Structure formats: structure tokens, C-alpha cells
Amino acid sequence: MDIKTDVSGxxxxTERLTLRPFAESDLSDFYAYASVPGVGEMAGWPHHESIATSERILRSFIDEKEVFAVYHKADRKVIGSLGLHRSWANEDEAYKALRVKEIGYVLAKEYWGQGLIPEAVSAVLEYGFDTLGAEAFTCGHFLENDQSRRVIEKCRFKFVKRSEYYSQQMRRSFEDMKYILNRPL
Ligand SMILES: CC(C)(COP(=O)(O)OP(=O)(O)OC[C@H]1O[C@@H](n2cnc3c(N)ncnc32)[C@H](O)[C@@H]1OP(=O)(O)O)[C@@H](O)C(=O)NCCC(=O)NCCS
Structure with a gap:
């Protein structure tokens, strides 16, 4: 069962971060990390070639209300995103009765390896289980994406299945590894 999410309020x-809605004033921070080759590609989208692309996507983040901006408190800028999306589990017989959301994330390259996304994910899990009434979260990574696999493992998700994902934007298929985390008892 999907859960309606509205991150706008x-x-x-967390210790180092604030997760909050995106605002139009985040455009230059967003473009700064989304235009770096090799970041979005690991999540299935091409890096932004122009600020107009970032502006269009930022507008969709604001309108759709599913994506948090990951704001670095000490550096006072947005360094990534964390989204709560419709999950594959909603279409899977074994899981479709669960209230569930899919988590997706991207972080600016210069901030990789500091445990920032695990920190953000754990705050969102707590919010989801306690406030949204989620019974589970799903998450996934492309087979070759060891960095995201490590985040998922460190956040204690359990592997469920492997499937093929076709990215329209990248015009190629990826082997997608799918995981689930149930609400702690
Ligand atoms: C996946 C991602 C969000 C991880 O965020 P993070 O805050 O750096 O996560 P962590 O600090 O826990 O690091 C995760 C792993 O990345 C690897 N790593 C760390 N620093 C790295 C660096 N500078 N370069 C490459 N890999 C690095 C390590 O294997 C680490 O695992 P470990 O803690 O067991 O050593 C980030 O790498 C990213 O934005 N990647 C591109 C987009 C993406 O893949 N999104 C997910 C799509 S499913």
C-alpha cells in the first residue's frame, strides 16, 4: 500500500544535517552537485548539462513534495537529496499489503565517505515509522554500485530480489538489487 507523503512542512x-523541503533558492547548490559527471549516473540519470535542467527538476521536487533537500548545517548549503517514492513492493504480491515507501538518495561527490547519507536515512526511517505510520521501507542499488550497497547494508535492509531496470534517460538497462526493511518490533 502506498503512503501519501508531503515533505513540504x-x-x-540530525547531528550534521537538516532534511527539509527544496526551495527555489537551492538551484545553484543543486546544479553544483547534479552537474558533476558520475554522480546521477550511479542512480540512473545523466548529470545535468545546463542549469535549466536543474531548474526543471527542482520545480518537480517542489511540486511533487516527495524529496527532501539534504542541507549541511556547518557548510550552510544543500549537498544532496533524499526522496520517498512509490515502491516496487506495492506491485509485489508478497509485500503489497504493507504500508511502504522507497528511499532514494544522491550526495555531492566531495561529501562521499563521511557517513552522511546513512545519517540522513536513519532520520527518515524514524520519521517514517513514527510519524507516517510506515510498516516498511524499500531501497535499491544497481549491481555495480558498491557505495549505495554499503549504505543499504549499514542501514540493515534485507536483500529481496534482483530485477532489470530500464532507464529511459540513460537509454540502458541496469541490474537492480532490491531490499526491504521492516518496522522494528
Ligand atoms: C551512495 C551515496 C549516497 C553514499 O553516501 P555516503 O554518505 O558517501 O555513504 P557512506 O559515507 O556510508 O559511504 C558508503 C560507501 O561508499 C564508499 N566510499 C566512501 N568514500 C568514497 C569515495 N570518496 N569514493 C568512492 N567510494 C567511497 C565506501 O565503500 C563506503 O562504505 P564503507 O563505509 O563500508 O567504507 C553516494 O556515494 C552517492 O551519492 N553516490 C552517487 C549516487 C548514488 O549512487 N545514489 C544511490 C542510487 S541507488
Missing amino acids: VNLE
């Missing part, structure tokens, strides 16, 4: 604080 939500602020989640």
Missing part, C-alpha cells in the same frame, strides 16, 4: 534534524 517537514524538517528533520
